[in-house]
Structures are given as structure tokens and as C-alpha cells.
Amino acid sequence: MAKTASTLAPSSKPRETGPKAVAKRTFGYALLIFFALIFIMPFVLSAVTAFKSLPDIQENPVSLIADPEHGGWTTEGIEGLNTSQVRLPRWTLNSVIVTVFVVLLRITFGSLAGYALARMRFPGRGFIFALILAVQAIPAIVLAIPRFMVMRQLGIINTYVGMIVPLAFDAFGIFLMKQFFEQLPRELEEAAAIDGASTWQTFTKVMLPLAAPGLIALTILSTQGTWNEFLHILIARIGEPELATLPVGLAGITAAFGEAQPWNTIVAGALITIIPIAIVFFVFQRYFVQGVAASAAKG
């Protein structure tokens, strides 16, 4: 910007005119659109590829229109999703089961512990909180083998219990709920106590409903995290194809086919894995943004 622009806050005016401002705006939008294309095109191309025939994909991998000479638009990729090697319905069912139960358990454990840590005074409270902070930082891959060991000792390898229960204990959920309960005014609990409500009643009837935004945030973030979870499920159901979830099943496809990859089926499977979370994301976007902000503030 030139010296002439140094009058008071010209950039905060709603709209600048003049060639310089127009050029600036054009350049800004050009950059934004360029980046948007980079981030969105892979999904668009996948959506198109899912409905193309394999010879068409081989010949015109980037074309956004199916070639009539290769059969035009086809659902053969989608049909390939229910075969002996690609068992998408089964994987989807497993993903739904695991996600539903993990989310329910996380809400239960997270709100109970979060409430106690936010509002109750008891010996060991500081220690418990420090422990939660500490375990939150431990990378999953480091825990992979010993977790497998513990699950084997408990006899829960290759069971739904083994896939679900270890994922249900998640320090972030407790942390998130603690933050939400801390924001609620104390007076409400005092009023409930004066009215003769027990601690349990105060918690379930007064505090939990008020913490609904926190519960929704926890539900959404846990749904996304569990639906996409790979490493834990991979290890918890090692060698049991019946129990594969969508990510684990998908990760095995390319190895199962070797040279001739059915790309229309593969990208269709990938998109079907992405779509449910995409819908959740577009409906509840602000919770995702809050989640990033929360994890950024607390690491």
C-alpha cells in the first residue's frame, strides 16, 4: 500500500473503489478460489469416478464426464461394494455399532467425571485432573502393543467389546465437559440444594440439561473421531474380517486386488465413508470449530 493510504483506517470501510482496491480484491479472491479448488477437487473427481467404468477411468482419469464410448455413466462401481472382497454393508454396520456405543459411553463417563472435576471438592481431585491431562498427550501408536496385550489378557480381542470399550475412555471428553460445567452459574445448584434435590438429582435434572451444548459438542466430535478411527480397530480385531469397520475394511481393499484396482469401487467406498461425517460437519460446523479452539487452548 502507498503512503496515500495512511489516512485513518481505509481498509475498514465496507467497500473500496478505485483500481488499486479492485486489483487487490481480485487477487484476494483468485487466491481463495485457487485454494478452494485444491481442497475440493479431489472429492469432486472421486464422486465422478465412482460412476465411471474401469476402462473409462484408465483412459480418462481426470475427465469429469463419463465417456459414452466406454459405456457412459455406470453403477458398476457401486455394485462392486457388496462382494466377497469388498463388504461395504457389513463394514458400515460395524462402524455404526462401534460409533453409537463409543459415543454413548463417552457422554456418560465424560459428563460424570467432568461434573465432579468442575464442581465437587474431594481429596485427589487435583491428582485425577493431572492424570487426565497427562494421559491425553500420549500418542495412540505408542500404546498400540501394550493395549493389545491388555485386551488379550482380558480376552476381548476380536470382539465388539474390545473395539468399543477402550475407545470409550477418552480424556478429551472429560476435559470438554469439565469446561462446560465450569461455565454454568453456581446459583442454580444452590437453589436446587435448597429445594431439597440430591446431588444426583441436581446433576441429572438441572446441570445436564444446561450442559446440553457441551453434550452436543462431545457427541459430534466423538462421532467424527470414532467413525474415522483406524489404528485401534485394526489392532482390536486383528485377523477378523467380520469385524472390520469402514476405514479398516477400505484399507485392505488395495492389497486384496493387486494389479487391477477397481478404482470406481474404491473411491465410492471412500466417499461413502466420508459422506455421513460430511453431513454432520455441514449441519454442526460451529461445534467442529469450537473443538479446534478448545484443543488449541489446552493442547
Next chain:
Amino acid sequence: MATQVGTKPRRLQLRRHRGPQRARLDWREPYLGWLFTAPALIGLVIFLVIPIIAAVWVSFRDWNGLSPIFESEPVGLANYRELLLEEGVRQRDFAISLRNNLYYVIGVVPVQSILAFVIAVILNQKFLKGKGFFRTAYYFPSITSSIAVTLIFVFLFQTNGAINQALPFQDIDWLDNARGLIHNFLGVFGVEDGPAFLTENEFMGLELWDWLAGPSVAMTAIMMLVIWTTTGTLMLIFLAGLQNIPVSVEEAAIVDGANGVQRFFRITIPLMRPTIFFVVTLGLIGTWQVFDQIYAGTAGGPRKTTFTPAYLIYFQSFTNSKAGLAGAIAVILFAIIMFFTWINRKIIRDTGDV
């Protein structure tokens, strides 16, 4: 943030050290507190605390991952010696994985941080509209399944795939090319073999010349994929930081006659320093854990050039039946990651908030 030093950190400290400040509502609170936290606590102990201790314990044993763990032989430091000191394929594989991950970090962390910062600064410009749409578009890849996205990229990286068609070079066999980028670059000048002092000397069983190979083409593809996925999240963090900069500071600078470039380097960057450090350390923590993309994208190949310590843990314990050795890798990796986590936490503590 530096501008909030006056009030914010103090309030945070009070809350952190004293906890709930009013009297107990219920005399049973000491018991109820434990009762409410018990379910979560028991689970965290069984699936997080015990595994951490077990991880260290396993690393001192010769366990194949299948036979009962308590029947395995204690071997002292043998697993660590095998990884760090004794010549052989295990040491070499570990050295290769460290090299690969090191280049991966050097490539991914600066690019994703700078890209996210640039995009956040553009999105923060007042003269642009429709930011909500763009923010959503950039952030969307971050919330998708890493495996699904990796498969899409494996498709895009095919030799006749979209990425080769979009780039103006001759076709690259992205996922099958084990050549290191630095070796490739030197090859342009006709340097095909390293000088004797690099090829004749080794560190951890790997020739110095191989240490200097750079990331393989295949690893570069994984790096591009990861940058594409994570930039959106980091952008959101930067955006939150940028929106914390008070408008008055910007306006004061404009009154003082600072131009856009000056304001960017003298105000935005210094005020964003805590956020920048935070994003960089977050990147350092994350990039040492890369696993999903390698598993589904390249499975460690071609010629082990996408082996990383995280992938090697899985490979040694579940493919190679060397769970004790994998435990030792896990402990070393844990130390690396904890170091960066410690720095990251220190930044949060020192600045109060990001």
C-alpha cells in the same frame, strides 16, 4: 496473547490452582467426587495408564506378541541395543525409519504452517466476502477419514492420474519411486554416487550418503497428502489467533503511517508468535505419529522409504512377531514426541492462552 497480559493470565491461574472456590453443597462430596470419576478413572487406568507401564516393560522382553506375555524372556537392554548399536537389519530398518520421518517432518511442518498462516491472513482481510464458504472448503478435508482420503489420493497419484495430468512435468510414478529427492536433485548435475567419505562411513548401519538421500518420491506424495489434510485445522487455529488481535492496534499503526507490509511484519507476526509456536509444535507432535496414511498408501514401500517409527512399531509387532523390539521403538518414539509435547505445553503455560 501479549496484549492481554494485564488481566487474563491472572484469572486463569486462580482457577487452575484453587479449583471450585465455594463451600461444599453436600457433605458427601468427597465420596461422590470419587464415585462420579470412578468409571472414567478405572477405564483410563486399564486402557491408558497400565499400557504405558506395560509399553516400557515389554521393551525389556523378548516377546513375539502371540505367546503368553508372562512366559517371555526378560532380555534387559537387548532390544534397545539391537535398534541403536548392533549392526543388522533391525538397526538399519530403524535408522531408515528415523531418516524418513525426519525428512517428513522437515517437509510437512514448515509447509503446512506457512500455508495455513497465509490462508488465515487472506481470510482475515476485511475487504473480502464469502469467507464462511472458503473456510468450510479448506477445513473440510481435516474432518474426513484419513484412510478414505488416502485411498482417494492413491487414485490421484496413479501414473496416469490427476496429479500427473495437472503438473507440467513428465509422468512421475509417485507411489513406486524410492529415489530420494536430494539424490534426484544431485542427479540433475550428474552426481550419481556420493563421495567416498559419505559412502564409506555409516551411522546406525546406514551410509551417510543414504542419510542424505532426502525423502523418496513416494514419501513426498504422502507428505503432500498430509499437508492437504491438516492445513485446514491449523488455519482455524491461526484464524482464531488473528481475530484476537485488537482492531485498535491495527488502527493505531495505520494512524502512525505503517503500510500493509510493515503492519504484517511488525504487528501481525509478533502478536501471533505464541500461536505460531503452538502450531509448529503441534505439527512436530503430529508428524512423528504418521501411521494411517503410510499403512493405506504405501505400506512402508517402495524399498522401505516410507517406513516411519510409528509404522515400524506395527510392522515389527504384528507382521514380524517382534513385539518386544517394537516396544523399544515405541519407548524411543514416545520420548521424541513427549519432548515436543513438553515444549508445546510450556508455550501454553507461558502465554496463558493461544
